[in-house]
Amino acid sequence: MNHAVPHVLIVDDHPDMLGVLDQLMKSAGYETELANSGVDALERAHTDTPDLILLDWMMPGMDGLQVLAHLRAAPMTAKTPVVVISAKGPEEGNKAIRAGATAYWPKGSVDAEELIRIADVVTSNRVHGKILRADIPGKQRP
Template structure:
C-alpha cells in the first residue's frame, strides 16, 4: 500500500521509543515524512516549528498526555484542522471525540493503521 506521490508529514507522539521507531519505519516506507515526539510538550513544539498534515498520539504519556495535547491543538486556530488519531492501549474518556478523528487500540494491525492514516490525509487534502 503506497501513498500518493505528494509527501505528507505525520507527527507521531508516544513515550515508548520502540513504538515510535516501528511506526516511523513503516510510514517512511509508505512515502510519508515522519516527525517524532516523546510527549505532548515536545509534540506542541514540533507542530509549532514545522508543518504536519496529521498527528498520531498516544493517550497516556508523562508531562502532557494525549487528551491535553488534543485540546490544546484544537484551541489553536492554525492547528485546529489538523486531523488527529489517538493510538492507545486504553480507551480515551467518552465525550472528547470532537478533539480527534479516529481512535486505534494498541496493538493495531499495520494495514488498519495505514488505512486510517491514508483516509485522514486524503480528507484533510480535500478541505
C-alpha cells in the same frame, strides 16, 4: 518540504513504539517527524503543521488528551487530523473521539494496515489542497 508527500508527526514516550510507527509510516510513503512528549509535540506541530498526528494517549506530564485539547484550541492545528493511539479499550476510544480526535487506533493492534488506511483517508484532502496552494504565488501552508 515536498508538498506531495504527507507529513506525519508521531508522538509517543516509548522509543520502541516511536520506531515501529516511524518505520510503518515511512514504508507507506509518509514523511515522519518524531516527538517523545506532549510539550515536544506541541512545539513541533506549531512550528511546521503536519498533515496528520499519531498521538499516544498515556504519556508522563501532558497526556495525549491534554495535547489534543491544546491542538484543537490553536487555530494553526485546530483542523489537523489526530489519531489517538492507546492500549485502553473501545470505551476510551469513544472518549478520544468526543475530545476531538479524528480516529482511535488500539496500540498493539495486529492490523497495522488499518492504521495506514486511516492515515491515507485523513491526509488525502489536506495534501491535495497543499499541492494546489503551492502552485499559487504567495500562498503558503495553513
